[in-house]
Amino acid sequence: MKKGKGKPRERDNLSLKTRVAVLTESGYRCAVPTCRTILALDTHHIWEVSAGGGNDPSNLISLCPNCHALYHRGTIKAESIYVWKAMLVAITRAFDGEAIDRLLFLESCGKDFLVVSGDGLLHFSRLIAAGLATAEQKANNNWQLVTYAVNINDKGRQLITAWKEGDRTRLREVMGGPILEGRKRKKIRGGCH
Secondary structure, X not given: OOOOOOXXXXXXXXXXXXXXXXXXXXXXXXXXXOXXXXXXXXXXXXXXXXXXXXXXXXXXXXXXXXXXXXXXXXXXXXXXXXXXXXXXXXXXXXXXXXXXXHHHHHHHOOOOOEEEEHHHHHOXXXXXXXXXXXEEEEEOHHHOOOEEEEEEOHHHHHHHHHHHHOOHHHHHHHHOOEEEEOOEEEEOOOOOO
């Protein structure tokens, strides 16, 4: 250490309340969309403590030990961490806690793979209302049992792709948010409708 330089700030123990808030936000899973492990989770500081980052839940994200190590080795980019945190905040605030898993599940299914009754359709209502999934009536059976196929749509698929790639610019394009270009802000049109 050089003379005149203070000791780098050390990480404090996180309170139980803070840990629970961060774990709840991630659904008690790793925030990396291609991992999603539930066995063991670390709380990672997005803006590192040594650089002045605090213990507020907005600066914390749940990562499994493997993904945490991959980040510190440089395999996972800081940009990806920001995107994954943004997705967690957006989805868990806009939808219920299971929306992330439902969206990932729909993305993994082939067209018309998931056929549900009206009660099952309600589980996807927020994703459908947000324009990330669609429902199409498949059978009526004289109104005794109406069934619907639930599918992810193009906008939902683009959102998942941007999320998995950890691409902030692509995420903003899909969601229709502003992108900074120099000092000007440019509004990008939303994804597919």
